[in-house]
Amino acid sequence: MSQAEATLPAGRDVVLGAALEAFxxxxxxxxxxxNIAARAGSAVSHAYYYFPSKSDLLRALILQVTADLLAALKVARAGAGPAPEAQLRAIVRAHVALHTERQAESFVGNTELRSLGEGDRAQAVALRDQVGALFRNVVSAGMDRDVFRCPHRDEAVxxxxxxxxxVATWYRADGPLPAEVIGxxxxxxxxxMVGWQNN
Amino acid sequence: MSQAEATLPAGRDVVLGAALEAFxxxxxxxxxxxNIAARAGSAVSHAYYYFPSKSDLLRALILQVTADLLAALKVARAGAGPAPEAQLRAIVRAHVALHTERQAESFVGNTELRSLGEGDRAQAVALRDQVGALFRNVVSAGMDRDVFRCPHRDEAVxxxxxxxxxVATWYRADGPLPAEVIGxxxxxxxxxMVGWQNN
Known part of the structure; x- marks a missing residue:
């Protein structure tokens, strides 16, 4: 980093990254x-410039990772062809992949959802519900075609x-299994679990 | 509560309960x-009398709920007879039951394990490993007898x-399903998931 770069104030992403690390x-x-400003190497006023409050940082982190998860699942499903078993396989792999790549965000998203304000929490929960709906649609399609024999769809999903x-809570990049194998x-x-009739 | 009772200092369990609520x-x-002393309605010095530090409170909460889980699983397995499918059913039901009955402890145990000191965390992890070993034994027994056809035992466990x-993160006592049905x-x-060959 050059001297000129070192004196630039930390950007929005740096502040967000510092918040993630701290949370x-x-x-x-x-x-x-x-704490966050110190980790970002910026003035507190600077952190407040991007994020008027600590809760705005939490909100940004949680909504972003959930939106990215939903987008990744849609791409995976669309690329898997029409068979429900191929779609389920694809979305499970994509779900695991995101949770190995973005462990800290996943962990914070799951443990600090309670710390969001009511409106922000409702927004995050609505996004998560879309993730659930995508899984339910795939499992339902398999049940309709009798390739899945699943006694309790909602619990299975x-x-x-x-x-x-x-996986975000225990995965280590230097662990015995690569993320793809886990997926x-x-x-x-x-x-x-959904009772795939593969014969 | 009588006047005399009201003036007694909070007991160890009250302090522990207040800590759980706060965490x-x-x-x-x-x-x-x-915070904990205020919730317990006691003096701070009194809380310190039972627990020399905040980390002793976290340690006590996490070790107790994990030890109770292990004990409940052993009882459930012992009462299920020799068939691996009956044993797996029994320990899953017992696991779910404990996590619906002691939601706050379960949540704190899972989210704050990282906050324990190294030695305490090792002790908690060793207890959890015993829980994992119990599940693995049951699944292995089923695989040995070919009643379970499970491609990836450790991942399944x-x-x-x-x-x-x-279940501890979403169960509500006034929700649509009783805990026993969820179990x-x-x-x-x-x-x-373990590929039970029930026919």
Missing amino acids: FEQGYHGTSMR LAIMTMCTS ERYAELALN | FEQGYHGTSMR LAIMTMCTS ERYAELALN
């Missing part, structure tokens, strides 16, 4: 705007989403 | 011993434990 390590309530999400194994488990 | 609502890092644990449905999903 992940200290929790939302344990973090102050001062919730369980699949939960198991994919939880593939989880896809097989999900197909088992 | 659940504000996060561990967002809570001070002063982790996914089952995760889905049971996550029963999760047991069926778990049996699907």
Whole structure:
């Protein structure tokens, strides 16, 4: 970094990244705007310029990762062709992939949703509901065609989403299994769970 | 409560209950011993008498709920007879039951494990590993007898434990399904996931 660059104030993304790091390590309530500014190497007033309050930072982090998840799932489904088993496999893999790539955001999103204000929480929950609806549509399509024999669709969908999400809590890039292999194994488990009739 | 009772200092359990409530609502890092004492209706010095530090409170909460989970699973397994499918059903139901009964402890245990000191965290992780080992034993027994055809045992066990644990994040006592029904449905999903050959 040149001297000139070093003296530029931290940009919006740097402040957001610093907030993510702080929320992940200290929790939302344990973090102050001062902590975030210090991590970003900027003045507190500068952090407030981009984000009028700490809750705006949490809101931005949670909505962004959820919107990106929804977009990734739509792309995965669209690319999988019409078969429900291929679609379920694709969305499980995409879900696991995002949660291995963006672990800290996923963790903060799941543990600090309670810390959002009511309106922001409703917005985040509405986005998550769209993720759930996408999974339900795929599972329902498989049930309609009798390729899935799933006794409890809604519970199965919730369980699949939960198991994919939880990868963010334990995945390590230097662990024994590459993220793609975990995604593939989880896809097989999900197909088992919905009672895929693969014979 | 009589006047005499009202003036007694809060007992250990009251302080622990107040800490749980505070950690659940504000996060561990967002809570001070002063907050906890205020919630318990006791002097700060009194809270320190039972728990020399805030981390002792977190440690006590996490170890207790994990030890109780392990004990409940052992009882459930022992009462289920020798068939692996009956044992898996029993431990999934017991796992879900504990997580609906002790939601706040479960949530704090899962979100604040990172906040424990290294030694305490190792102790908590060792207890959790015993929970995992119990599930693995049951699934392995079913695979050995060919009643379970499970492609990825370790991933399946982790996914089952995760889905049971996550019930604590959304279960409401006044929700549409009683806890027992959720436990029963999760047991069926778990049996699907391990490829139970029920015919």
